[in-house]
Amino acid sequence: MKHSQYESEHTKFIKQLKDKTPGMEERQQAGRALLWDKAPLSLDEQRRIEESRLRQQAYPYQTKI
Numbered sequence: 001m002k003h004s005q006y007e008s009e010h011t012k013f014i015k016q017l018k019d020k021t022p023g024m025e026e027r028q029q030a031g032r033a034l035l036w037d038k039a040p041l042s043l044d045e046q047r048r049i050e051e052s053r054l055r056q057q058a059y060p061y062q063t064k065i
Contacts, residue, residue: 018024041049
């Protein structure tokens, strides 16, 4: 038996929130694009970034004697 009519409390809450807050999904997508959806880097840019990284010893808080 399938329960295709069942909706969890969480799903109901999200649907109500989206109904009460117009434009919320567009703001979510804009925020995601700002933080996560980046254009791919060229090979030259990747090489330059890798070369500009500072090398760090394995245990940075241990002083060399």
